[in-house]
Amino acid sequence: MSEAVMAGAEAFAFDGGKTGVLLVHGFTGSPQSMRYLGERLGERGYSILGPRLPGHGVSPAAMAKTTANDWVNCAEDALLELSAKCDKTFVAGLSMGGTLSLYLAASHPDKVAGVIPINAAVQIDSPDLAGLAYARGLPEFVPGIGSDMVDTSTKELAYDQVPVTCVKQVMGLAATARALLPRIKCPTLVINSRVDHVLSPANATVIANHVGSSRIETLWLDNSYHVATIDNDKDLIAAEIDSFVTRNL
Template identity: 55%
Template structure:
């Protein structure tokens, strides 16, 4: 069954450029719009970029309710295949659950990426209210959403105003799988984290940095953004540092 019409602004973004490719992922209940400035900025710098729309996102909460973590992983795997057909070197960046998917992919495929940039990534959320709904038979169909945690005024994330409750268990399963895979991550990592985040505890990033096997791991603390940092006051900083990181490791992969 085909999905409902995609919301304006929530479309995926693909751009063909050089032989270094970046797979970019948005987060839970969000859409590609939250990562579009980063993806476009990387494309302008010559990278080949794939920013897919995860199943059930950017349409309706009712459609998302039927989506699974396996669907989201399949969407990311498909985008990775598109990049591999065009690129010699691959990188990945993701926000929130997109960061979780970044960790999952780097642990599942240790040789695939030359570097990763998880941004406010989650392997735990410290939210017992959400956890209590994951397997509850009497749970409501929806609860209030987690989008639009942005410090900058006048900026809106294109995200659902609700969380489809059937997907909560999918999120928790994905976070747990990513956590278990952390010791298998060996590629360089630039982990980006907002000092103040009202959705994902910043302690995630320190935990992640302490568990990965990467010889090179750096944490970039953001002082002027909340959770959706890629649309917030530090968006330009994220783009600059991510591009520098990818360019440096693409050059190293070429033997430069």
């Protein structure tokens, strides 16, 4: 019998017009980190889909049984579902969700009208994480990375432990997305916090410098850390994504 999804971590969808926005959450997180953004964009008339990636929003043990293939397949299925009922579909994602968004834009140019990576990972310059990828004799779990926010009154619904077996999966996914950046030809809005304690903000520069699109914009956030979609800049993010989508319809 499968484990129950944590309260608040459920996938979400809001029916709207013929323009869709797919919202993908991050590594060890849940759709909770994207729901506020989804609600604000839904109010603006977009059709919204926020999938829950396999193994997420349940337990670290459940996540340990999943791979990057599972996460990619879920994101692709969500893109196919949303694009089937929309004339144009944009994809935004936080952290690993941003990585998946870039992967989708590179792999499905016919279905992604624009991509918005938010504090996304295309290179994980962490010796500590890299040391976990292939080493022997490691514990099953290490301390989590959730709730990196300026606004300490809000908490991200994320695991307090990271399955070690998933570390190599996310590092491989980031490297794959990095190599695929030149294939991204759609309009791209790179959103990144100036201060991020989980991923280096240098990722934003790498993305902006290597995507193959001729329309690249960068928005730097001054009042949020890693989980920016529910931090102090959450309304700015919603407004800027709305503006970006409108400009590229």
